[in-house]
């Protein structure tokens with residue numbers, strides 16, 4: 001009798017997008033923002049998405065994060081297709097499993113830094129005390145000890161983005177999505193914030209999907225995906241991960 005060997009355990013990818021298309025509008029004025037994108041993000045991996053303006057980067061990010069429903073295609077998060085979930089479950093999943101960092105203006109101006117950072121936990125039902133303790137820990141970790149009580153208007157742009165990063169990570173998300181998180185900062189501050197973001201995501205075990213125009217971001221990411229006209233035009237794996245460049 002031939003001994004049967006068990007199949008290898010499935011490779012659990014964090015996020016698997018297959019054949020994503022997104023058409024905005026209808027008729028002759030319709031915009032094909034995504035024309036068939038497939039992308040896998042492994043747990044803990046950092047992926048930079050680059051490409052010209054209008055190439056579909058933000059649309060892709062929003063589809064991956066369950067903010068936008070693709071016209072066709074699927075997005076599996078830990079095995080569940082999030083494109084078919086109802087809005088209530090999708091919102092809950094986003095809150096629980098994903099973190100977000102946007103370009104700027106995402107902090108609530110009337111709340112102190114620590115409460116801004118604690119918000120996702122409090123919305124998820126964690127007690128105020130516990131949430132602010134966790135948030136203060138992240139703020140300190142990101143170099144903002146002593147600034148917990150400052151409101152966003154009393155912080156520099158770089159400091160405000162660190163608060164936004166603390167908020168994105170405080171709930172221990174599986175993936176952090178960032179859309180040009182340093183777009184409103186000068187280059188030096190932007191690089192610093194980028195390094196803080198990638199290091200913090202890595203140390204928390206979160207995967208990172210980051211849209212950026214800054215080629216230097218590749219230094220901080222394990223993979224760079226280039227978009228063109230709604231398609232993935234190329235992929236670059238940083239040395240040490242899988243050292244190859246693939247042009248499609």
Ligand SMILES: Nc1ncnc2c1ncn2[C@@H]1O[C@H](COP(=O)(O)OP(=O)(O)OP(=O)(O)O)[C@@H](O)[C@H]1O
Nearest residue numbers: 024025031032033052053054055056057058059060
């Ligand atoms: N809500 C919308 N309604 C209609 N068209 C849209 C919408 N959002 C995006 N588009 C169009 O879809 C295409 C892709 O836009 P998207 O925002 O994804 O590009 P991007 O690569 O993020 O660009 P940028 O670098 O300028 O941010 C563009 O042609 C854009 O005009």
Ligand SMILES: [Mg+2]
Nearest residue numbers: 057058059211
């Ligand atoms: Mg964009």
